[in-house]
Amino acid sequence: MGVTRMNHLNLVTKKTLFWILLLVAVIFLAACSDEQSTGEESPNKETEFAGGWPYATVPTGHYNMFVANAIDLKFYRELHQLPLATYNAVSDDYSALLADGWELSEDKKQLIVKLKDDVVWHSGTPFTAEDVRTTFLMYKLAGNPVWNYIDEVEVVNDQEVAFHIREETTMIYRYILRKPIVDTETYGAYATQVDELIEAGEEETSAKWQELVADFTNFRPETVNATGPYYLDPANVSQSHVELVKNESSFLADTVNFDKVVVYNGDVPDLTPLVLNKRIDYLTHQFPAASMETFAGAGYDTLELQGVDGLAMYFNAGKEPFDQVEVRQALAYVIDRDSIGEVALPGITRGTKYVSGMGDLMTETWIDPSKLIDYKVDLDQATELLETAGLTLEDGKWKKPDGSPFTLTIQAPATWTDAATAAAEVAQQLTAFGIDATFDGIDPLVRQSNINDGNFDVALSFFGTGQPHPFFAYETPLLVSNANAPKGLGYEMTQQTKEAGTVDLEQLLTESTRGWDEDAQKKIVEKIAYTVNETVPYLPIYSKWTQNITSDGLRTEWGGNDDLYLNSAGDDNFAIIKILNGDLKPID
Template sequence: QSSIEMPRNPNSFLADRVVFDKLMIYNGDVPDLTPLVLSGEMDYLTHVFPASSMQAFERMGYDFIQLPGVDGLAIYFNHELQPLDDVRVRQAIAHVIDRERIGRLALPGVSVGVRYATGLGDAVAENWVDLSRVNPYEVDLEGAAALLEQAGLSRRNGQWHLADGSRFTLALQCPSGWADASTAAAEAAQQLTAFGIRTEFVGIESTQRVPNINSGNFEIAMSFFGTGQPHPVYAYEGPLVASNRTAAGPGISFDMVQQTEAFGRVDFDQLMRESVRGWDVETQQQAISRIAIAYNETLPTLPVYTKESRNLSSNGLRTTWTGPQELYLNSAGDDNFVVYQLLHGMIQPK
């Protein structure tokens, strides 16, 4: 593994609060960092270890911080392609894919199927969205078939066909090196194929994920969703803006103005601006809720699973951690609580 050393800045306005003279930041995978944990040299890690290793670390005295699922992996649709440009087809796919099963399989003990397909992590949606108006998209193969028939498709010999008579097939791209995402993608492809939409898992290099989506060089693809930190609107920047409106190419080709059953005409751009205007949280919550409900209906992407990770810490072993429990509701990847705790003296040597 590689590492960098960060000395304390004596001129910082927080210098009197930080109690450590230096930080050692390590970069490496689980096999690289496991020896450092076993030798008692680590204080915090975001890595996911095998269950046997975690049990051994707990016996040593290490603590684990249970984190909520605020982000995860979704299936991105190419809305430029028929019949994916029809919302009924996307909704049908949502009724076919068993998110709960995929959550159990992708990374056992860590990954969890998404309950609310709103574009937000479930933990965030529960605090910001009127969930009574959200479609749970439970597995419903008969309902999925009805939606496809309404969209003009037909099923013959167990296979779905488009209106022109050609077979409805899909290719699902996913970085091969992402073990949990690959497992999820393979399972989703199998479920769609069993339903009559022959779906091929296409493994790609992780470096091709963003270029392929931005250029529209995909049919459906696994990519990120959620990460609504420090404000829920940021969860929509990835799929609706970076991979769509401002993409270096057509992106997912999702029209930011949609006609919905829930609200009639919806302008996602306008709602995103409204959601961060002013300081009235209730007004912002109303805008976020409208975005989430409209997202749930129109499905620019289909959120599939989140990761409820357990981060290793030396709390009680080498260090003492304090601070409000609400800190741990933040995304460990985008608004990490440890940074705040270190800068405010909430982590101290034991």
């Protein structure tokens, strides 16, 4: 009976399958016949490139590109608001975009930039030197450090602009050529007001200047003008994604190979399903090893990039007992950076070798690392330092000089897998040493504001840089998150050190990029590195040998020029450059 029934089922199944296949064949032939008879082809499917980046939506998110919470989409911004040029790390040179060329004057007092003459904004207005000048006046209003090195932006004619150099620096090209350019149509009224304040002799610390800064901080443009091959229309911004639509007015419209670029909102948990459904083409997000294996099985390719940046522990020196250098040094001796690097994101994160404030590769390039304090795990040394600072160990628990327990919380974005894992591991290591520490998982959108306002004990945040000068490694922790913040790290920028003597870090940071002599700059960078190493305002824990996922061979073709993969994905993104130059294209 069982065999007979099975044979019957097989017969039914075969018959059913036969009729299904026959029906499909009929439909297919009919479609082909119809297409041949009409002579018309099926319409082409719209091509898109899909990536991801977390952004805040309106009303928190906005379109003033010089103010916090702007919906600028990180490196994707350069697809709609082009810079003057792109950068290649291997050749250490720049390729023109909005610029047609540039040259340093014979006396080295001006950088003269010539602009392309066939560029128009999405609004239809011609792109001119006035737009470049407006952009840099906005950077002046925003306190951008480029104005430490220039004192005037002169419009020579519609296609030529001269940057008057106040302080010579090897970084003048990067400061000027890599900034996305905005339009006078949107920002011109504020540029006029900046001009008026300058003509009136108002300093940036004056009340009138600060009033304009406050007003500009609340400026909310309704549109985002574009020179790039795509444009950002606020109507195409939702909670889930942004669609950058083809800008047919752009001189690059016929060069790029995608009809639109979609940027999905969110972090790893939000984007994982999109990758699994093969709807993503490129992500810089760092996924767990198991997820990466699954993605590879689905056909995704992986690009491993050198570790130039990562996460560090920021100490709040405005709170006791973190205000004592011995306490910060002690914590550096307790934390096992190698073990945290192994578990944060296995195969991606690696414990930092040097505590210099820079990435390990940059440290070896710019300074003599043999002079650095090593900070390998040494609990005896940590104990001695805490006791020197007046703390005592009672029943296995450390107490502050006033007798209260030494406890702390470690803030890190809960949705950042590596940061959350690292914070939990740091908390365990400190607790085992007698300092009760807990992990405080926060919304990533309040990470920087909490640091700026001093609302933390210890916070995990970024260190290092993919840019080609150490200044940029120190800019965020020492300036953005400290000297220029309302409270920040609470770390004094003038420090007494054994290795470098008395140092003014703010002054040294400004001087570190001055002049055309890189060897002279290295001597200044050494003082900064040795000071950070000795006083530990922040402790680099691990760098990321990041694994970017791409749909190369699955949905897209990425072309040649592999040298670009040595660019920083965050600062000079190779995917964006490949889209702009037409190398990156959809698979037909």
